[in-house]
Amino acid sequence: xxxxxxxxxxxxxxxxxxxxxxxxxxxxxxxxxxxxxxxxxxxxxxxxxxxxxxxxxxxxxxxxxxxxxxxxxxxxxxxxxxxxxxxxxxxxxxxxxxxxxxxxxxxxxxxxxxxxxxxxxxxxxxxxxxxxxxxxxxxxxxxxxxxxxxxxxxxxxxxxxxxxxxxx
Numbered sequence: 001x002x003x004x005x006x007x008x009x010x011x012x013x014x015x016x017x018x019x020x021x022x023x024x025x026x027x028x029x030x031x032x033x034x035x036x037x038x039x040x041x042x043x044x045x046x047x048x049x050x051x052x053x054x055x056x057x058x059x060x061x062x063x064x065x066x067x068x069x070x071x072x073x074x075x076x077x078x079x080x081x082x083x084x085x086x087x088x089x090x091x092x093x094x095x096x097x098x099x100x101x102x103x104x105x106x107x108x109x110x111x112x113x114x115x116x117x118x119x120x121x122x123x124x125x126x127x128x129x130x131x132x133x134x135x136x137x138x139x140x141x142x143x144x145x146x147x148x149x150x151x152x153x154x155x156x157x158x159x160x161x162x163x164x165x166x167x168x
Contacts, residue, residue: 023065095139
């Protein structure tokens, strides 16, 4: 018997998307001067864009989305359909939104539409840019995702997101 598991949709952007649950967190919380924003473009995609500044010990902008807990397995993965600007970004999750650290993995965009596949077991724990001496993600659920840019230089960025799927 063949069992087909369909992906679970975390988010699919369109013209009617309400962005109220998506939050920008910039280095301004620590005195920095970076400035990110999140909008819907004419094609109905989510656009995370702005400028990163390393002034005042800054250097990052992030986009956070919290949701009801999604259960995971050892082979779980997230697939993100996106179009980047050729820059490197981080994808982060939290198994509990109140946990102080995140599990992260970096990906480089090509400038074309692409599917970025992230195996949750490859995400490593990090806090404020420092890798923690703990195992990679092995949790049984997560309830927050974050996109972050922080390449230790001044730069503009533009990340277009179509949809985010989860495979158990």
